[in-house]
Amino acid sequence: MAEYLVCSEDEIADGGRKVVACGERExxxxxxxxALHAWHNMCPHRQGPICQGRIYPQVIEPVxxxxxxxxxxxxxxxxHVACPWHGWEFNLETGRNAGPxxxxxxxxxxxxxxxxxxxxx
Amino acid sequence: MDISNKDRARELPVQxxxxxxxxxxxxxxxxxxxxxRGFEDWLIxxxxxxxxxxxxxxxxxxxxEDPVIRHQAMLFHDxxxxxxxxxxxxxxxxxxxxxxxxIPHQAGIREKVDDxxxxxxxxxxxxxxxLGVDYMVLFxxxxxxxxxxxxxxxxxxxxxxxxxxxxxxxxxxxxxxKTLAYLPFNVPKEAERTIEEFAGQPGVIGFCxxxxxxxxxxxxDYMRVYAMLEERNLPIAFHAAYHWQDQSLSTINRFLGxxxxxxxxxxxxxxxxxxxxxxPERFPKLKSIWVESGLAWIPFLMQRLDDQYxxxxxxxxxxxxLPSDYMRENCWYTTQPMETVNMKALQLTxxxxxxxxxxxxxSDWPHFDFDLPQExxxxxxxxxxxxxxxxxxxxxxxxxxxxxxxxxx
Numbered sequence: 001m002a003e004y005l006v007c008s009e010d011e012i013a014d015g016g017r018k019v020v021a022c023g024e025r026e027x028x029x030x031x032x033x034x035a036l037h038a039w040h041n042m043c044p045h046r047q048g049p050i051c052q053g054r055i056y057p058q059v060i061e062p063v064x065x066x067x068x069x070x071x072x073x074x075x076x077x078x079x080h081v082a083c084p085w086h087g088w089e090f091n092l093e094t095g096r097n098a099g100p101x102x103x104x105x106x107x108x109x110x111x112x113x114x115x116x117x118x119x120x121x
Numbered sequence: 122m123d124i125s126n127k128d129r130a131r132e133l134p135v136q137x138x139x140x141x142x143x144x145x146x147x148x149x150x151x152x153x154x155x156x157x158r159g160f161e162d163w164l165i166x167x168x169x170x171x172x173x174x175x176x177x178x179x180x181x182x183x184x185x186e187d188p189v190i191r192h193q194a195m196l197f198h199d200x201x202x203x204x205x206x207x208x209x210x211x212x213x214x215x216x217x218x219x220x221x222x223x224i225p226h227q228a229g230i231r232e233k234v235d236d237x238x239x240x241x242x243x244x245x246x247x248x249x250x251x252l253g254v255d256y257m258v259l260f261x262x263x264x265x266x267x268x269x270x271x272x273x274x275x276x277x278x279x280x281x282x283x284x285x286x287x288x289x290x291x292x293x294x295x296x297x298x299k300t301l302a303y304l305p306f307n308v309p310k311e312a313e314r315t316i317e318e319f320a321g322q323p324g325v326i327g328f329c330x331x332x333x334x335x336x337x338x339x340x341x342d343y344m345r346v347y348a349m350l351e352e353r354n355l356p357i358a359f360h361a362a363y364h365w366q367d368q369s370l371s372t373i374n375r376f377l378g379x380x381x382x383x384x385x386x387x388x389x390x391x392x393x394x395x396x397x398x399x400x401p402e403r404f405p406k407l408k409s410i411w412v413e414s415g416l417a418w419i420p421f422l423m424q425r426l427d428d429q430y431x432x433x434x435x436x437x438x439x440x441x442x443l444p445s446d447y448m449r450e451n452c453w454y455t456t457q458p459m460e461t462v463n464m465k466a467l468q469l470t471x472x473x474x475x476x477x478x479x480x481x482x483x484s485d486w487p488h489f490d491f492d493l494p495q496e497x498x499x500x501x502x503x504x505x506x507x508x509x510x511x512x513x514x515x516x517x518x519x520x521x522x523x524x525x526x527x528x529x530x
Contacts, residue, residue, distance in 0.1 A: 002128065003128060004128050004129060004130040005128060005129045005130060006130045007132075017136060017137075018132065018136070019132070019133045019135075019136050020130035020131060020132050020133060021130065021131045021133060022130045022131075026133065027130070042150075046492075046493060046495075046496065047150055047154060047495075048150060049138065049147075049149070049150055052133070052135055052136065052137055052138045053137070053138065053223070054137060054138075054139075054222060054223055054225075056221075056223065082220070082223035082224075084138040084147065084223070084224060084225055084226070085147075085224070085491075086224065086489065086490065086491075087220045087223045087224045087489065089223070119130060
């Protein structure tokens, strides 16, 4: 097991990220709702650089009591990262795909000590 | 734990990929995958990649043959503001391929390019290098709907100008770049002239009919075109595209649905006419390539046409075999976008089309549903020889290319 020093904890603001190389592996560290989450920078679709994608709120389409729809909306509670290669989307907190739950990002372990962020591989 | 310098993570230079990111950075993972798989020794031909010709439209219109139209087009680009490219019908601006900005390279490639080399040469070289490609066959992008232009002569003006411009500015600068030259198919006599003029020109390895059009491929007017291509041993490609104004797609409100069907529908119609009218019987040595419709449609059409044909052979009297036999023996297919969610279906598809000899790798870079060579390499059910054939050797044979790998990874 190896640890890689990334940065101080306050260098990653809420909504921000840090994508780093730890030896041969690349890891993206995101802060969402105050908490840090780390994912391998490897989309399960085609191994694209998922962590270097744009971040969007989840898109939802509310259905009213008559089963009718009118608008698309953003759900800011669920923030997604979209793979810049092909657009596959994943929840930044859970790593789950926007569609089928069987597709997931691979989580990387983080350690926080004395205000410093480490990736543990 | 003691953290030494070598245990420090290195921040990647690109934190978020956008339209200004260098192609080599966008595709860094692809390049790593190519090196890991040893593609240095594999011939890889990308039979369908794109450039955005409209970025150079001010150059291209100078190659229009008709002096009046050329003058109009040049003035148009010098003086008009807020308009689309001269002469292009487009698709009413319904271009949502980048999924609302989620796939930046589809929206635009605005990276810095080298001075003194045409932008499209530089960008194509970067993509070839990153993907591990030896030869790249370039197609236009907005021009793919020109077959629907209300003025058939505009396809003639712009198609010829495009061919001349592409050869002069791009293909003649790098012999690893090729094209299937634009055929102005709505005017058969001009298509014949195009073959006479461009066959044998630098980088021209065949001819392309953009598939979005309403002309029947079996019309007698086209028989001379097919004969000329067969005589010259040059393939004809039908390159698919979408067209949302097609009435058959008019109820679809989601781009993904329209795109999924549109890119297949045009080639399904042409293929049906191609086979049932016996074009492969009349021109047995003419090689047709069906480009950018993916692969999942082929087993469906094979089954459907075979069943219907056996019940109604009097309506297709030229056929001596099943429609699927012609589709497997006389037709070639490009891989992209290769449908892979159901791998059993893909395996059966590759068996049904005899992929070992008929399938040609295509990336479609830089479009949103591009594929990588590694996807063929990683298929668990193919032999190494089949993979080598699909990735490059089938194309080398079809286009008479030197099968020696040219790239440096």
